[in-house]
Amino acid sequence: MKEGVHPEYHKINAVCACGNAVELGSILPEIKVEICSACHPFFTGKQKLIDSAGRIDKFNKKYGKLTAK
Template sequence: MKPAIHPAYRPVVFRDKAGDFAFLTRSTMTSDRTTEWEDGRTYPVIDVEISCASHPFYTGTARVLDAAGRVERFEQRYGRDGGRR
C-alpha cells in the first residue's frame, strides 16, 4: 500500500439505537463522540439505525409474503405464457 493515501484503520464502537446492542470492530469511519468500552478504553462511537440485534430477519420477526398468490394473480391477468403469442 502506498503511504499517506489511506484513511486510518482503527477500533470503533458501533451502537444500535433500536436495540441495546454495541460491538467493537475496526473501521475507517470517524466520530466526534466517544464511549468507554468494557476493557476500560475510550473509542469513537458510531450510532446505527439497525443491526443484527434489531433487524427483523435476524430476530425472527420478519413477515412472510404471499408470493404464491401474487404469481397466481399475475398468471390470471396475463396468462401462463407471459403474453407471448
Template sequence: MRKGIHPEDYKFVVFKDMSNDYAFLSRSTASSDETIEWEDGNEYPLIKLEISYKSHPFFTGKMQFVDTAGRVDKFKKRYAKFDKK
C-alpha cells in the same frame, strides 16, 4: 489488490444499535465526536446505528419497525400514488 488506495488509519470503534442498545467493538476508519467507555475500561469513539443484525428482520425472524423521525410515514406518503389496491 492495488497498493495505496486503502486507508491506513484503522482504529477501534464501538458501534451501537440504538433500537435495542446492542453494542460491539470493531476496527474502522469512521470517526465520531462521541466516546463511550467499553467493557475493558478504555474509551473508544461511538458510532450510532439505526439497525444492526440484532434488530434486522432478516436475522431476527420477526418484523420490528424502528421509525426515526417519521421516515416510514414520509415513504408511504411519497409512494402512495403507486399503491395498487
C-alpha cells in the same frame, strides 16, 4: 510507503439504536446505526411473509388455464 498518507485506524464500538454494540475497526471515531442484526426482523425471525398484492391469485388467474391442460 509514504508517511502521513494513510488515515488513523481505531478499534471502536458500533452502537445500534436498540443498544447492541459490536466491536470493529474503522477510521471513524464512532459509528451509530439505526438497525443491526440483533434487532432486524429478517435475522430475528419476526419477519412476516405475506402476499399483500395477491400475486399468486393474479398468476393463477392469468396462467391457470395453461397449467390445467
